[in-house]
Amino acid sequence: MVANPARRVALADAAITVLGEQGARGLTHRAVDVLAGLPKGTASNYFPSRAALLLGAAERIFVRLTPEDSRVGEIEASAGDDTLVDYVQYVLERLLAAPQLALALIELRLAAARSADVAEVIAPFLRAGLAADVEFHRTHGLSGGTDRVVLLHHLVDGLVLDRLTVPLQPDRDPADVAAEFVRALRSR
Amino acid sequence: MVANPARRVALADAAITVLGEQGARGLTHRAVDVLAGLPKGTASNYFPSRAALLLGAAERIFVRLTPEDSRVGEIEASAGDDTLVDYVQYVLERLLAAPQLALALIELRLAAARSADVAEVIAPFLRAGLAADVEFHRTHGLSGGTDRVVLLHHLVDGLVLDRLTVPLQPDRDPADVAAEFVRALRSR
Structure with missing residues (x-):
């Protein structure tokens, strides 16, 4: 995995959008890939578990606030x-x-x-x-x-x-x- | 539709369980029928729309509290x-x-x-x-x-x-x- 900070931010922002619009139950790696317009598997590369994806969203929310x-x-x-x-x-x-x-x-x-x-x-x-x-x-x-x-x-x-x-x-x-x-x- | 108050309560209670366990996005008439062990379409008979189902759950929550x-x-x-x-x-x-x-x-x-x-x-x-x-x-x-x-x-x-x-x-x-x-x- 090549660390790409901008891509990581784009994925976290997409996770926030999914959370806000669909609720936690709608938050999957696949939904994030789709919303971010990135190939299947990208979100999983940056955030290997659902917990990691939610933490990534949380960190990004606090940055944006x-x-x-x-x-x-x-x-x-x-x-x-x-x-x-x-x-x-x-x-x-x-x-x-x-x-x-x-x-x-x-x-x-x-x-x-x-x-x-x-x-x-x-x-x-x-x-x-x-x-x-x-x-x-x-x-x-x-x-x-x-x-x-x-x-x-x-x-x-x-x-x-x-x-x-x-x-x-x-x-x-x-x-x-x-x-x-x-x-x-x-x-x- | 035959009004059966006990069945209505059972459906509302099942809706609350789905809401509590899966979140609002998981709440469908079908999920409520399944959880209540009732034939497909029962929840729709008592609560014709998703909004009606959510109101039924809300009313029942207040009764239970x-x-x-x-x-x-x-x-x-x-x-x-x-x-x-x-x-x-x-x-x-x-x-x-x-x-x-x-x-x-x-x-x-x-x-x-x-x-x-x-x-x-x-x-x-x-x-x-x-x-x-x-x-x-x-x-x-x-x-x-x-x-x-x-x-x-x-x-x-x-x-x-x-x-x-x-x-x-x-x-x-x-x-x-x-x-x-x-x-x-x-x-x-």
Whole structure:
């Protein structure tokens, strides 16, 4: 196998599209080859197991959701108490602007629930992501330790699941929901 | 078609199992007939469209998750400020004790995101469920109007998605996470 980074990215992006459009059950190496317009067997060369393919998709989702440094800088420069509100709203904004990525993340978790092999590779990846986020909060002076950051993750996950599927309050701005939540935590 | 309520329930239960085990994409009338051990075409007789089948599953999930009156009574009789903590913990307990139902609810939402026909029947059902929950909170003296109840739904959804798939903090008791959240809201 010749390592071709661009091809690897194209395959991971195709895997994300399949996950977002068809759900985890539709994700096969063959479906990825077809969508990427590559010969049968290409996805298997780069990602030898289904778990590896799902991990490749997960890594690529996080790359594509990476915050822009300039925006994070703006948020940091903004007024004190509302920094965490702005930051969580920015997380939410990125997820809602990329429905396919956000839905694929949910599908990845569901795939992990159904397969121990998938859970084994996805769990350490997601937990490392949490640890990195806790460190980001710490170095950027945002309040919270691990427990608080996990609460924020749960709220954002629940809110994204709601907004991208069947919004219970379609007329309410999700940014306001996030702000209400962060302010409630801050007052503790 | 002869209406047979027990058969309708058996079909809805089979639909839930398929949803929970295989995801929304695996849910076909044929898969439900096979799992229920009924002749081909039975599920189609009771639920003429895929959207009707998903609504049947949704209705049955809510029936199966109905709280026990005796437990709600106990919670109501408990000390004032912690009533909402106890109630949310009871909601969480029921969902985590029935992983198949909880995962099927997430799958229903994902199916609605992928099909306007499904969204059209699932959305009013879920919104009616929210209205009933807001009314339950009001009549049981639990604080919060619609906005607060929706925040609770988001948190519980995010927490359930986490615990039933890839728990970010596997050693932490989810009941404690729910309590931390409700107490944060109460202090506002």
